[in-house]
Amino acid sequence: xxxxxxxxxxxxxxxxxxxxxxxxxxxxxxxxxxxxxxxxxxxxxxxxxxxxxxxxxxxxxxxxxxxxxxxxxxxxxxxxxxxxxxxxxxxxxxxxxxxxxxxxxxxxxxxxxxxxxxxxxxxxxxxxxxxxxxxxxxxxxxxxxxxxxxxxxxxxxxxxxxxxxxxxxxxxxxxxxxxxxxxxxxxxxxxxxxxxxxxxxxxxxxxxxxxxxxxxxxxxxxxxxxxxxxxxxxxxxxxxxxxxxxxxxxxxxxxxxxxxx
Numbered sequence: 001x002x003x004x005x006x007x008x009x010x011x012x013x014x015x016x017x018x019x020x021x022x023x024x025x026x027x028x029x030x031x032x033x034x035x036x037x038x039x040x041x042x043x044x045x046x047x048x049x050x051x052x053x054x055x056x057x058x059x060x061x062x063x064x065x066x067x068x069x070x071x072x073x074x075x076x077x078x079x080x081x082x083x084x085x086x087x088x089x090x091x092x093x094x095x096x097x098x099x100x101x102x103x104x105x106x107x108x109x110x111x112x113x114x115x116x117x118x119x120x121x122x123x124x125x126x127x128x129x130x131x132x133x134x135x136x137x138x139x140x141x142x143x144x145x146x147x148x149x150x151x152x153x154x155x156x157x158x159x160x161x162x163x164x165x166x167x168x169x170x171x172x173x174x175x176x177x178x179x180x181x182x183x184x185x186x187x188x189x190x191x192x193x194x195x196x197x198x199x200x201x202x203x204x205x206x207x208x209x210x211x212x213x214x215x216x217x218x219x220x221x222x223x224x225x226x227x228x229x230x231x232x233x234x235x236x237x238x239x240x241x242x243x244x245x246x247x248x249x250x251x252x253x254x255x256x257x258x259x260x261x
Contacts, residue, residue: 001059005067006040014098015194015217015253018044018069019225022052030056031222031248033194034070035094036101042067045094045123071225072252075099075215079109081190085177086114087170087203089195093123095217097146099192104150113177114147114154117170117195122156126164129154135180140166140173170195171202178210186210193217193256204256214256220247235260 008018012034019029030052036043048057059065075095077084084103088096093116103110116122122144129143131153140155142164147154157166157173166173174191181189189210193203194217207214220232227249236245237258245251 001046001056002041002043003065003067004041008067008069009037009040009042012037012042012070012098013074014102015074015095016070016072017225017252018042018067019071019222020044020056020068021066022056024066026052026055028052028223029066029068029225031071031225033091033094033098033217035097037098045091045097047091047123068225071248073250075192075217075253077103077110078190078213081188081213082110083181083185083189084110084112085174085189085191086112087116087174087191087193087195087199088114089117089170089193089199090119092193092195092199092217092219093118095194096192097144100147100150100152104152107151112152114144114152115157115170115173115177116144116154117157117173117199119158119160122162126156126162128164135177136166140164169202170199171206174203175206178206178212186212190214191256195219197261200256200259201261204259204261207256215253216256216259217252218247218254218259219252222248224248 017033021029032044035045086096103112126142128141142156143154157170191207191214200216223229223231225248232247233244
């Protein structure tokens with residue numbers, strides 16, 4: 001869904017999200033990750049689950065929706081680590097697309113690689129990639145058309161047997177690539193991830209094994225999304241000990257090494 005929201009678009013960064021009122025009859029908003037942002041618009045990608053999102057999906061061009069945002073702390077790139085691995089699972093795919101969109105605008109500075117996973121049909125058509133990935137067998141060729149058009153190497157992982165997809169977890173696919181890197185190349189690599197908690201923990205473990213910095217965007221149920229209710233608080237390890245931090249405003253992006261998994 002594309003929403004005209006000039007102020008939100010101007011301030012949006014990869015990893016931030018919006019709190020949308022799906023319908024005027026519903027008091028509770030829904031947090032949705034921003035997938036892209038233009039001069040005066042933002043795009044969100046969501047799965048139609050629950051009554052609220054069903055109502056949102058019935059909106060037609062020209063109708064208005066109430067949008068609060070952008071909210072949250074974004075992903076932070078590191079100029080010393082241009083090899084940026086983007087790992088997205090399920091509804092965690094949109095933030096990775098947003099990161100890729102920003103990185104591809106400066107191709108001389110960044111070398112993104114996207115690895116996306118889903119156990120239900122992907123929310124886009126699968127096409128065979130023409131971008132070289134010599135570390136993979138030719139059968140693993142399916143990709144996301146939008147990222148392909150941007151020149152961002154992308155591969156898909158699933159256990160559902162979709163054609164052209166890697167048969168396994170996103171972390172298995174990512175590790176295949178990491179194993180091909182030299183010590184110097186690993187020193188230039190960082191991982192960004194968003195998806196369900198078990199996936200993020202597996203990504204954090206993978207990053208730790210390869211001694212790579214890793215930022216994860218956590219998924220939690222939210223009520224207010226502005227830090228007032230603390231209903232989305234998670235345990236984070238700090239130098240002063242374990243603390244509770246709010247995913248909505250202190251996150252959703254955290255250093256994976258600090259999350260109390």
